[in-house]
Amino acid sequence: MAGLRGAAAIVGVADEVSPTGELGSSGRALEAAVIKQALDDAGLTLADVDGVCHSASSMGLAEYLGIHPTFTDSTNTGGSSFEVHAEHAAAAIAAGLCEVVVSVYASTPRSDRRDGKPRRRPDLGVNNPLVDWELPYGLRLPMAPYAMAATRHMAEFGTTSEQLAQIAVSTRAWAGLNERARYRQAITIDDVLASPMECSPLHLLDCCLVTDGAGAFVMTSAARARTLAKPPVYVLGAGTCHDHSIISQMPDLTTTPGVISGANAFAMAGITPSDVDLLMGYDSFTITALLHLEDLGFCAKGEGGPFVEDGKTAPGGSLPMNTNGGGLSYTHPGMYGMFLIVEAVKQLRGECGERQLESPEIAVAHGSGIVLSCMSTLVLGTEATR
Amino acid sequence: MSTKVPADTPLRMEPPISPGAEPFWEATRECRLVLPWCLACERPFFYPREVCPLCLGTAIAWRPATGTGVVYSFTIENRPATAGFSMGKPYVVALVELDEGVRLMGNIVGCPPEKTEVGMPVSVTWEALSDGRHLPLFEPRREENAR
């Protein structure tokens, strides 16, 4: 499968976060600011943009920016939306529908709460199976479905709370190297286990943060990418799959559709897990990251617990995972997938300061949306890998 | 951890009746659990909908379910999803696999939350809704109920 390999490249990225968890702007203004940063990063201007992706309103965004794109994508698959946008953008660029695509995300749940703004709730609509068959049981979202996945994984494979906690500990160690992370102080397995049990078996420190945050990427053709400001980061492979929307419809709570999105993306890129220098795997909860390790083939199904136990995903380990500090310790404004891409690109360009990996060439950004529902995998690589 | 809940707070969000699910909810008025079966596939499916999710067929028969199954997975929610739920006390949300092979969500009642286990045999029990329907819940299967 040749697919999209090397046809397009990410040429600009930016993200806005704060150690306080709060940002000073929001909405379209924040989106515009982070788009400007990403375009500056690429050495492009708004006039170059002819494709727009947004997880709710690509038309509204384009109007606000005053541009007239020929490629538009408002796909929303929850937290994996931005990996899907990257996949679609690469396909559109390869097909000649457009040349320069911007995707953006901004959300400020933390400062909204501080300001007493009503919490933004998804529109439940009518004929929504979630309302009919799950919410009457007091299902706490998004936490409870992930907790049920963890319970099942423990029952089937003997995975322990300590093993899940190790993921939080290793990720916090990465955050300690990132001055922009929300939480940087080292934690231990005992700290995780001593934090309040929210939805069993998940403790508070098994769960992602709630912070403000914004990010954007700019993608263009491989040919144009080589003329721009920064080293191109090529899209080597992309794959997406969803197999349910609500948790009671998930075929197997211990296996995500990442098995398919990952296999397709890796096949397109012509790589295996051992080629991956960095895994940015969406860590909404510790169990989420553990499932990615298994489903992407870094270890066998059921062996995620023993796999993470020795800290191999922490600084200095053999499989660096979530080097920005992840959704668990860096930032998590609600749909975190954008930040996976931004960090992967910065690592491949060597821009990560104290936490910079040694000459990484291949990074995987693996987004997870809704309740383990939609997985989208991007394989990104440097010039040497193209 | 207990939350102080005003007395008039509804305990549950009551489910609407979506198209395709009318016979399901009608049967609950008599505390009967029925499942939609596709006549072409000869298989039950859940949740109820207007067409079979395997073949898109619309010939659907409603057949009684045994009401017994096992806990596929669960979580103990220590903080309620909404203020009034469970009067602020910890409660169990589970996925139950019925003997017929379909999976549905329910609360596990009739035992302390911490006694719930994956694989635990359960049988359906009912909680009255405000409009005469009942909501299916599950409780540990007692010996006399076991088949």
Ligand SMILES: [Zn+2]
């Ligand atoms: Zn059928």
